[in-house]
Amino acid sequence: MRVVGFLLQILITGTIAKKMAQSLESSSSSSILSGSATSDDIFWLEAIKHQGKAAYNPDLSYQVFRNVKDFGARGDGVTDDTEAIKITPAVVYFPSGTYLVSKAIIAYYYTQFIGNPKNRPTLLATPTFTDMAVIDADPYIPNGNGAQWYTNQNNLYGLPFVLCYRNLIIDTTLVPPTAYGTGIHWQVAQATSLMNIEFRMSDAPNTAHQGIFMENGSGGFMGDLVFNGGKFGMWVGNQQFTVRNITINKAQTAIMGVWAWGWTFQGVIINDCAVGFDLTGKQSSTPRFPIPPIFIRTVAPSNNSLPVTSLVLKNIKLNNVSTAVDVVGGQKVLPGAPSASTAIKSWVQGNVYTGSNSKGTFIQQNIADPAIPDSLLNEGGQIFGRMHPQYADYHVSQFVSVRDHGATGDGKTDDTEAIKSIFSQYGTSNIIFFDAGTYIVTSTITIPAGARVVGEAWSVISGKGPAFQDQNNPQVVVRVGEPGSRGIVEITDIIFSTVGPAPGAVVVEWNIQETQQGSAGAWDTHIRLGGCTNLEIEQCKPGSAATGCMAAFMALHLTRDSTAYLEGMWVWLADHELDQDGVSKLTIFAGRGILSESQGPVWMLGAACKMQSRLDLDIGFTDVPRNLQLNISHFIIHNCSMRKNTILPYCKLRRRVTPYFQPYTVTLPYPFNKSSEYGDPDFPPDVTMAWALTVRSSTEIVVFGAGLYSFFSNYSQACLETRNCQNQIVNISSDSSVYIYSLATVSSTFQISADGKGVVNQTDNISGFTSTVTVWQPHD
Ligand SMILES: *[C@@H]1O[C@H](CO)[C@@H](O)[C@H](O)[C@H]1NC(C)=O
Ligand SMILES: *[C@@H]1O[C@H](CO)[C@@H](O)[C@H](O)[C@H]1NC(C)=O
Ligand SMILES: *[C@@H]1O[C@H](CO)[C@@H](O)[C@H](O)[C@H]1NC(C)=O
Ligand SMILES: *[C@@H]1O[C@H](CO)[C@@H](O)[C@H](O)[C@H]1NC(C)=O
Ligand SMILES: *[C@@H]1O[C@H](CO)[C@@H](O)[C@H](O)[C@H]1NC(C)=O
Ligand SMILES: *[C@@H]1O[C@H](CO)[C@@H](O)[C@H](O)[C@H]1NC(C)=O
Ligand SMILES: *[C@@H]1O[C@H](CO)[C@@H](O)[C@H](O)[C@H]1NC(C)=O
Ligand SMILES: *[C@@H]1O[C@H](CO)[C@@H](O)[C@H](O)[C@H]1NC(C)=O
Ligand SMILES: *[C@@H]1O[C@H](CO)[C@@H](O)[C@H](O)[C@H]1NC(C)=O
Ligand SMILES: *[C@@H]1O[C@H](CO)[C@@H](O)[C@H](O)[C@H]1NC(C)=O
Ligand SMILES: CC(=O)N[C@H]1CO[C@H](CO)[C@@H](O)[C@@H]1O
Numbered sequence: 001m002r003v004v005g006f007l008l009q010i011l012i013t014g015t016i017a018k019k020m021a022q023s024l025e026s027s028s029s030s031s032i033l034s035g036s037a038t039s040d041d042i043f044w045l046e047a048i049k050h051q052g053k054a055a056y057n058p059d060l061s062y063q064v065f066r067n068v069k070d071f072g073a074r075g076d077g078v079t080d081d082t083e084a085i086k087i088t089p090a091v092v093y094f095p096s097g098t099y100l101v102s103k104a105i106i107a108y109y110y111t112q113f114i115g116n117p118k119n120r121p122t123l124l125a126t127p128t129f130t131d132m133a134v135i136d137a138d139p140y141i142p143n144g145n146g147a148q149w150y151t152n153q154n155n156l157y158g159l160p161f162v163l164c165y166r167n168l169i170i171d172t173t174l175v176p177p178t179a180y181g182t183g184i185h186w187q188v189a190q191a192t193s194l195m196n197i198e199f200r201m202s203d204a205p206n207t208a209h210q211g212i213f214m215e216n217g218s219g220g221f222m223g224d225l226v227f228n229g230g231k232f233g234m235w236v237g238n239q240q241f242t243v244r245n246i247t248i249n250k251a252q253t254a255i256m257g258v259w260a261w262g263w264t265f266q267g268v269i270i271n272d273c274a275v276g277f278d279l280t281g282k283q284s285s286t287p288r289f290p291i292p293p294i295f296i297r298t299v300a301p302s303n304n305s306l307p308v309t310s311l312v313l314k315n316i317k318l319n320n321v322s323t324a325v326d327v328v329g330g331q332k333v334l335p336g337a338p339s340a341s342t343a344i345k346s347w348v349q350g351n352v353y354t355g356s357n358s359k360g361t362f363i364q365q366n367i368a369d370p371a372i373p374d375s376l377l378n379e380g381g382q383i384f385g386r387m388h389p390q391y392a393d394y395h396v397s398q399f400v401s402v403r404d405h406g407a408t409g410d411g412k413t414d415d416t417e418a419i420k421s422i423f424s425q426y427g428t429s430n431i432i433f434f435d436a437g438t439y440i441v442t443s444t445i446t447i448p449a450g451a452r453v454v455g456e457a458w459s460v461i462s463g464k465g466p467a468f469q470d471q472n473n474p475q476v477v478v479r480v481g482e483p484g485s486r487g488i489v490e491i492t493d494i495i496f497s498t499v500g501p502a503p504g505a506v507v508v509e510w511n512i513q514e515t516q517q518g519s520a521g522a523w524d525t526h527i528r529l530g531g532c533t534n535l536e537i538e539q540c541k542p543g544s545a546a547t548g549c550m551a552a553f554m555a556l557h558l559t560r561d562s563t564a565y566l567e568g569m570w571v572w573l574a575d576h577e578l579d580q581d582g583v584s585k586l587t588i589f590a591g592r593g594i595l596s597e598s599q600g601p602v603w604m605l606g607a608a609c610k611m612q613s614r615l616d617l618d619i620g621f622t623d624v625p626r627n628l629q630l631n632i633s634h635f636i637i638h639n640c641s642m643r644k645n646t647i648l649p650y651c652k653l654r655r656r657v658t659p660y661f662q663p664y665t666v667t668l669p670y671p672f673n674k675s676s677e678y679g680d681p682d683f684p685p686d687v688t689m690a691w692a693l694t695v696r697s698s699t700e701i702v703v704f705g706a707g708l709y710s711f712f713s714n715y716s717q718a719c720l721e722t723r724n725c726q727n728q729i730v731n732i733s734s735d736s737s738v739y740i741y742s743l744a745t746v747s748s749t750f751q752i753s754a755d756g757k758g759v760v761n762q763t764d765n766i767s768g769f770t771s772t773v774t775v776w777q778p779h780d
Helices: 416-426 718-722
Strands: 002-004 007-011 065-067 076-080 091-094 098-101 111-115 122-125 163-171 182-185 192-200 210-214 221-228 232-249 253-271 275-278 294-298 310-327 332-354 361-366 399-401 410-414 431-434 438-441 445-447 451-463 475-480 489-498 505-510 520-523 526-529 550-558 564-567 570-573 589-596 602-605 610-612 635-637 693-695 701-709 730-732 738-746 750-754 757-761 770-777
Touching (some): 163 182, 182 192, 192 210, 210 221, 232 701, 253 738, 253 770, 310 738, 310 770, 475 489, 489 505, 526 550, 550 570, 730 738, 738 750, 750 770
Parallel strands (some): 091 111, 098 122, 122 163, 163 192, 192 221, 210 232, 221 232, 232 253, 253 275, 275 294, 294 310, 332 770, 410 438, 431 451, 438 451, 451 489, 475 505, 489 526, 505 550, 526 570, 570 610, 701 738
Antiparallel strands (some): 007 253, 007 310, 310 332, 332 361, 738 770, 750 757
């Protein structure tokens, strides 16, 4: 079986399969291998002078960059390196080599595991390895009755903690096939990513191995992964996730989807697997292999006893696949072609809506919808994607450290002039390396066309001071490209922020236009507002005066001539204390999330415009831990208007939550003033809650998987019971052309409104906790 290049949106409802009975008691480690260290072709990140600081950490000797070999790991394939690898939050760097692992390596908050991309290190599980996974992002506490280290939906940016693992080979082939040999237990939430990882597993007929095990959480992005062997390449359940560019070879079931509110897979290749996607959850037994190859096993509503699995398949090529879509307990709804090829252009299972017609139609068939615009596609006709640049082929001498050139990153000193001077001197000739730290800027800095900017464990650039105080005269903190500029800008591993209050800060203004696909982009780069740096519990405890607790005018502005490739971006207004106790509730305000006026192309992939829970954003995402009562504010004014997008931007929306406090006792957009310059929407008396997404006079927008959630009304979650925390959530003008696929909403009476009038009634699309519109198209 071979499946190539598809874009797939799935939504599976149903409860999570029972927790795997898995002992966390690990066996004693032993070293049994006779491998040897590979010679290390040095990666610049290893060679560069390491002077990263945790700006607000009182421990001045705190070391951000940690080469595992300096901590006792040998990477020689012989020594058991487990203990050496368990070190605290930081950049944990693995030089090339083979690292024997006998017990799970625990993922700490705010940690990057980075292997040498020139010759990826191997984490090799010993034959007696019995822990849940070689890397465990959220360990179960032994004998803890299911208790875990972290709250899964809050893992990890809920605290200011982000995780990113890249450039690794995880090998469980020495673990007996019938044992539970798992690469990564990845039960994560916001601002996490996996990238450029290969999983090697047993492909014996009785194999029980799996590459990724994820029982729940609220993610997230992963991409550029290869899975070889295993019973499952991925065994996964999560509220939402975006997966780009994965190849799965010789697994029995490539992807086992146990539950989801909405997942998007983009660019997937499956070779020699019996089942491509098994989306039956626990509702049907796993087939006994071998079976004739099936692309998708699913469940569908032949009657109302089962929740609907909403499916959208686009641009899929199958080769020698007996059945394309098999409804378990039902029939083949889409046949395949043994020993031949099948192409699926656009196929849908679920409710389809058109324009302002409030009646949806359930279909399981091909649909005629427009092709995704060429500007968004690569040469192979697939949605364009680009891996986080790592500059593996560059020499360390090509990097300029900002700390070597006068910037302090100490969170106190004004680094504006130093940074300006570094960009003007080296911005287009060198790669600018922001050593870990917090860099304060007091006026606009510009990242010029031609610049490549790399952070270290999310270096923070933060706007502060009088320049950013006037909401009637907002000023940009970081300008990406001068208006009208074209070329390259690559930003990786940076957080943009403000030191509050900063009601007049446009945190990032993005002007750069690409000169080739994806040449203007940001990867694993986030916007974080509040929760630390002066918008903390002293200033912004619930009930504090709003004016002192305004974190920004706007998080991100994509201007008219810009283009952007944004992968794994998390735009987040903090709802709780970050620096101090990590849990106290805050009331913080930000005016606007993301405003895009770009003519495209814009790709927002994965967490791309994710505004996280505590914020309300325009395009965005949020996940709210339902088990926590948070008392925070969010972005107030909602406008993801994509003005005059004539060139078909591709917009991927993910989780987003309406401010918990709304409806507020004051009229929106309090405490911000309506700005006509930035095209703020109106808030007529019947609109008491923020919009998640508004689109006006914009064309050729594709939303492939969005989760827009409303979990609170006036701080109370009682509305979840009655599914009416708010009335409307998405507003699309009738002069726009927007295609929405797989929109999951929570507790919004209407899922989609046209010209301000509710169209899609959630009651018609109940899908467990969420309601799902499988397709909404603008007109007939
Ligand atoms: C997450 O999954 C684990 C294991 O199945 C389960 O014990 C836990 O209740 C789940 N948590 C949530 C919030 O769904
Ligand atoms: C896809 O992932 C593979 C494996 O990591 C990588 O080699 C390849 O370059 C990626 N493709 C793109 C377009 O990034
Ligand atoms: C409904 O569908 C499920 C799954 O196909 C099946 O098990 C069940 O018997 C069906 N119920 C009725 C009443 O047809
Ligand atoms: C098609 O797949 C079957 C396994 O289901 C395999 O036996 C056969 O060789 C394949 N045919 C081709 C032409 O690849
Ligand atoms: C939330 O904040 C409001 C005012 O901002 C306050 O009155 C209320 O007591 C707070 N609720 C909780 C649960 O802290
Ligand atoms: C802007 O909003 C603030 C706070 O809500 C208010 O005090 C002020 O009068 C407004 N200014 C204008 C010009 O509307
Ligand atoms: C959103 O912003 C655009 C300008 O970017 C503006 O034209 C529009 O009126 C705003 N409001 C809505 C509801 O779209
Ligand atoms: C919010 O809840 C509080 C306390 O329950 C109540 O006094 C207030 O009237 C409510 N506000 C709105 C706008 O419903
Ligand atoms: C909804 O969108 C329409 C069309 O752009 C606009 O006229 C209307 O004001 C919007 N409604 C709200 C409440 O923003
Ligand atoms: C949504 O549909 C349900 C079921 O038909 C109906 O009872 C309810 O009144 C509708 N809601 C609105 C706001 O029209
Ligand atoms: C396609 C779909 O989601 N259909 C469901 C919408 O909600 C109604 C009410 O719960 C269900 O009966 C449909 O199966």
